[in-house]
Amino acid sequence: MLERLVHWAIAAPDDALPVPDLHDLQSAMASGDQHAIDVAANCAALGLARMQLLGAAPPAQRAGWRITDSDTAIDLEARLQQALAAGSIDTFFASLRPTHPDYAALRVAYAAEKDPVRRKTIALNMERWRWMPQSLGQSYVLVNTASFETSLWRGGERAGTWQVIVGKPSTPSPVFSARITGVTFNPWWDIPASIVRERHGRFPTGQGYVKTAGGFRQKPGPLNALGQVKVVMPNPYHVYMHDTPSKSLFAQDVRAFSHGCIRVNDPLNLVTALLDGTQNRAQIDALVATGRTTTVNLTRPLPVYVTYFTAGVLSDGSFAILPDIYGRDARLDALFTPGTTECSGSGRR
Template identity: 55%
Template structure:
């Protein structure tokens, strides 16, 4: 999708949302053309892997010529359909473990619908509720074209996941797809960089969540979690202090830490990204693991390939790569703030667009796909993971 087309859609969406038409008057303004358009969108819902809503009550009102009931039924159906496009149709059980905050206000749909009816832009009203990301558009096209029912189920589940995200992720952000073992930096709607990552093991999966990156710590200390102190580090410090010192472990003021250095479990970089899961993006001394195809080795945190290059990219406008390298070489712990905070989304998608424009189906390493129903024989109408994070990181 071109930038001009995205801008046109955004402008149309603004017109739908804020057209100065009285809502009270528009509640009773469903014309025959509007109802026809609504029924077309209801019929087209399966193209977005959504169920086709029941319209029996609306059809009955149409047959009886009851204008007030037609308006009431059409409005109810339109709002339900718009909400499904905007928020998805999954239950809480299906969404379990998805901890990304959805900032889209479904309460605004009513006024948007009223304004769309008044301005003759019902098509735009429904279209702008879909996820705005290009990846969703690619999945939607593949869902329509793919003849393999199993692939279509995977694609449908991932289309649903996109509806659980904010409709727009913002102009600049980082999106980590743990199923793809990859982090992407997006700037102004384009991919500005891609990095391999190592994610949580099957037993300690990386959670799905959002955070805000505010800075970078170079040559970080590692605050060793109590679980790892109990597991290994505490005994090592007590029984073999010479080896513990060699590995950089320090005990003082009632806490265990690891000094910055080549053996530090966080490597030479850690992002400042406060979150309730104690999960961070950071470097690692075990660089060889990035060559593995399946990179699920951590206890929840996101180890990042070319971590210093990644940090330098995030710090553009604040420090040059040469300045970052100098700080790292100096060995002093240094925190640098980004030019502006950057949203981070740690998500899980098992159907993704590849470089050739096709769709790759990835291994469902955390067995999350089966939680989500698909538009198949199991239903035809609407209505019918604990994170462990860096607190469990290995001391190896």
């Protein structure tokens, strides 16, 4: 066990992680005290395991990353003891890496990259994958605001990718997770209070704006800011995926124009895929043609992750380093400073 633990500790930089502090283990081994060796080895193994599963960055450097990571509930100490009993310590450590294929691509690129700036960007994004749940679901939607893409994944494979418009640098799209519960055709737009304040409560006549007791709304129609369809994904940030009447903006390479919402190119194609056979494209076109506001629920809710990865695999299969449009990479300085290792408890944090 000790030989394999040291091997995994020394190999931590292959995953853009710091080598754990093995001083206590080395001191215990020098003393020959088997109990002290066991305690120090267990401590070092759990420290490395936590970094592999949950990341090396302290909580302050994760500010704004609001994707719930269910892996924090994993009892790492129990897993470690099971691995030791089975003689499978290598499997234990290998199983803690992010399982998404984008992480594997980042790992390969990190090993090959010589430019220190590009290498640091790849490392930052490997760390971000450790902040994601290892299991994103059998089917899910992954939005990457840095690449201006949203993808539908089914059975571990990318089933489709759509161009998107995301928040401006002054109103960036947040990072969060939610669940898609349905699709609304010919939606009303309930205008956020921040936009009402920005426009000083003044909206053009003839574009369907209606004043209500609680603020302003916009009627469905060709000028509606949400377009023909909105993906229902309740969240505290009031950020949704939806259509847009401003189709020309999709011709831009850098598509950061919204107040935070995710505008989708060819959204009817996307929602047809989301509804997965419960409504075919002809039925969807017929619903849109009625002009009536109609919500169709998914058979089962679908996880959606709105993320920010500035390095990774694009829809065309190429690997790219992307512009840091929100300056989030630049704020993650001293990212991989190891924290203290706690040897007691379940391994949760």
